[in-house]
Amino acid sequence: MRLNNMLSITKRAPAILAAMIVAVVLAHGLTGAPSPAHGQSYISQPQDRYRVFVFGDKMATGLLAGLWRVLKGKENFVARGRLREGSGLVRSGYYDWPRTIAAVLESKPVDIAIIMLGANDARDMRVRGKTLLFGSDEWRAEYASRVRSLMRMIRSRGVALYWVGLPPVRDDGRNEALKYVNEIIRQAAKAEGVRHIDIYADFATADGRYTESGPDIDGRIQRLRSRNGRNFIKAGNTKLAAIVMRTIEKDVEQAGKEAAGEVVREEESQPEALKKVLFGAEKADGGDLVVALTPMTAAEMKAQASTGGGSGGARTAQLKASPPKGSRAWRLLREGAWTTQPGSVTDFSLPR
Numbered sequence: 001m002r003l004n005n006m007l008s009i010t011k012r013a014p015a016i017l018a019a020m021i022v023a024v025v026l027a028h029g030l031t032g033a034p035s036p037a038h039g040q041s042y043i044s045q046p047q048d049r050y051r052v053f054v055f056g057d058k059m060a061t062g063l064l065a066g067l068w069r070v071l072k073g074k075e076n077f078v079a080r081g082r083l084r085e086g087s088g089l090v091r092s093g094y095y096d097w098p099r100t101i102a103a104v105l106e107s108k109p110v111d112i113a114i115i116m117l118g119a120n121d122a123r124d125m126r127v128r129g130k131t132l133l134f135g136s137d138e139w140r141a142e143y144a145s146r147v148r149s150l151m152r153m154i155r156s157r158g159v160a161l162y163w164v165g166l167p168p169v170r171d172d173g174r175n176e177a178l179k180y181v182n183e184i185i186r187q188a189a190k191a192e193g194v195r196h197i198d199i200y201a202d203f204a205t206a207d208g209r210y211t212e213s214g215p216d217i218d219g220r221i222q223r224l225r226s227r228n229g230r231n232f233i234k235a236g237n238t239k240l241a242a243i244v245m246r247t248i249e250k251d252v253e254q255a256g257k258e259a260a261g262e263v264v265r266e267e268e269s270q271p272e273a274l275k276k277v278l279f280g281a282e283k284a285d286g287g288d289l290v291v292a293l294t295p296m297t298a299a300e301m302k303a304q305a306s307t308g309g310g311s312g313g314a315r316t317a318q319l320k321a322s323p324p325k326g327s328r329a330w331r332l333l334r335e336g337a338w339t340t341q342p343g344s345v346t347d348f349s350l351p352r
């Protein structure tokens with residue numbers, strides 16, 4: 001409905017307009033505001049302190065050492081680890097990571113788990129007395145199953161899991177093999193909704209090849225990798241930890257924002273038709289007529305109170321109706337014209 005029609009009705013018969021709104025509300029009922037939206041952060045609950053646990057092989061050992069340096073002075077994080085050089089998910093007889101991690105999670109409080117495994121997994125696998133050749137379809141299916149099973153086990157315990165990808169290595173053949181392993185892990189993480197932190201490009205040349213040197217956390221070019229062409233040295237481990245923490249701290253920040261802005265998200269999630277005053281011919285979705293008593297946002301209520309205007313604000317009411325064309329309701333909403341039956345409760349004319 002046009003604004004001038006609204007003003008015309010209000011000037012001619014304010015009581016009629018009020019009665020009409022009340023009558024429609026009583027007849028059709030109210031549609032309340034939507035339920036508060038749930039947080040979308042990877043870390044569901046913000047905490048004062050996060051207990052971080054690192055699991056993995058020798059690369060993970062360097063990662064944990066780097067975390068201790070990066071987290072120095074940050075009291076909201078404490079990092080520990082369970083590490084085994086030469087381990088992975090292929091040789092479960094050498095070291096059983098699913099069993100080890102399950103035992104740790106059952107005995108120790110862990111909020112965030114970081115896994116860095118796979119550097120030792122580019123090899124054939126023995127499964128129920130059968131050898132699965134590395135790179136075969138059977139090997140890929142079994143390895144993906146092990147990775148996904150481990151991810152599900154950790155996530156089922158309410159732990160935020162971050163799986164760190166593999167960096168490039170100097171040997172070209174080994175590098176291609178580890179890229180193959182890394183891709184299986186990345187796809188598994190995507191399927192299970194787990195954070196996969198891809199570090200490959202951060203330690204590679206512009207064309208994706210291994211490099212021994214690169215920018216450290218301060219941007220200075222220096223050696224980051226060990227002479228064996230596989231592991232990191234101190235500067236590289238510190239950079240690796242900084243990359244991992246950048247992702248984690250972003251999720252922590254998001255969790256805090258969502259917890260602080262829960263009411264705001266509820267208001268923002270309201271249908272567009274409920275964010276402005278609607279009465280009459282203005283349409284919402286589906287082409288139905290809409291009457292909405294628009295609520296005040298929290299910010300508007302606060303501003304009103306600060307200026308001495310009191311506080312309050314109606315809850316949202318959304319009414320949808322399609323009155324028959326030519327009916328009194330249709331004429332009121334479409335044309336701003338009000339007609340009534342003589343003698344009805346809405347007949348305010350003087351008796352003859």
